[in-house]
Amino acid sequence: MNKLFSTALVRMTVLYVVILAFVCVLFSSFIYRTASTEIDRTSRRQVVGFRNMIGRFVVDENESERLREAESSDAKRHLRVNLLLVNLIVIGGGAVMCYFFAKKTLEPLEEGVRAQERFTSDASHELRTPLASMKTEIEVALRDSNLTIEESKDLLKSNLEEVNSLHIMTENLLSLARQQEVGEIKMTDISRLLKSIAKKHEARFRKASIKIVVESGTTKLRTNADALGQIVTILIDNALKYAGDGATVTIGAVHKEEFVIVSVRDNGRGLSDEEMSHIFKRFYKVDASRTSSGSLGHGLGLAIAKQLSTALKGDISAISGADGKGVEFRLQLPIV
Secondary structure, eight states: OOHHHHHHHHHHHHHHHHHHHHHHHHHHHHHHHHHHHHHHHHHHHHHHHHHHHHOTTTSOHHHHHHHHHHHHHHHHHHHHHHHHHHHHHHHHHHHHHHHHHHHHHHHHHHHHHHHHHHHHHHHHHHHHHHHHHHHHHHHHHHHOTTOOHHHHHHHHHHHHHHHHHHHHHHHHHHHHHHTTSOOOOEEEEHHHHHHHHHHHHHHHOTTSEEEEEEOTTOSEEEEOHHHHHHHHHHHHHHHHHHHOTTOEEEEEEEEETTEEEEEEEEOSOOOOHHHHTTTTSTTOOOOGGGSSSSOOOOSOHHHHHHHHHHHTTOEEEEEEOGGGOOEEEEEEEEOO
8 A cells, every 4th residue: 555545544544533532422421421410319319218218317417418429429430430441442443443444445446546557557658669669760761861752651651550559549548438337228139249240250351260159049138239249349359369360269149047148269379377367457468479460459458348348237257268279258248
């Protein structure tokens, strides 16, 4: 926990303890006043009863009053001591609980700030790299007095690729920032949706083989079709990128208890356990040699899929295929 949150934790704990102490003192004062009044009333009744029973001339009235006040004072002193001990125990134990609750209150905020700091740092790094590359290329070209038109075109093409890359990254970052909730929820034909997405990808990757396997009875689900389609598209893009041309990507939908599980599986090289534990993190990239093209994206696609699945009140996970071949992504959506 950094210094800012440590200070906030101390301040919040002190505030909670002060509030607890105030409440304890308030209740103790009320209890003391009520109990003191009752002690005085009881002692007076006892003296009056004793006088009536023994007789006024036998019992000295002044002496009995003095004894009554002494007993009453002693009872009040015991009451004050007991209330003080109870308050110390309550405030002491409450201080520990206040610290615990203050820490629990601040933990999500601290984690959010840390995540924001990591995101800002990673985004800055990802944006700085292509900008630095473009800057270097342009500076070198400007210093070259013999720069030809052909070389200028190559430079512009290179810079255009970087600009396109930055544009895609910016769009993905905006998607991550905006996708806190999805749009209209309505009955969606999953079979038709998956077939439509697969057809689009077959046109883009003609050498890839994409199979659709949809279990009977699971073709209807109340969800947001656009969000679900975006998740499946991201998963297929990811599978084709790592499995390569000629790979088989299997899309499935199966009904299991109160959920529909949409799966996207490829028969590519697969991922290690270490890589599997990080693939849904923003800006995480695996070894470029594992991709079919030897190039990497921005590491945002699966993070977007994860966020969308949460917005759909679902969950997405990944498991390795048999013998470390391929990866299967499973999107579990509740049937509502």
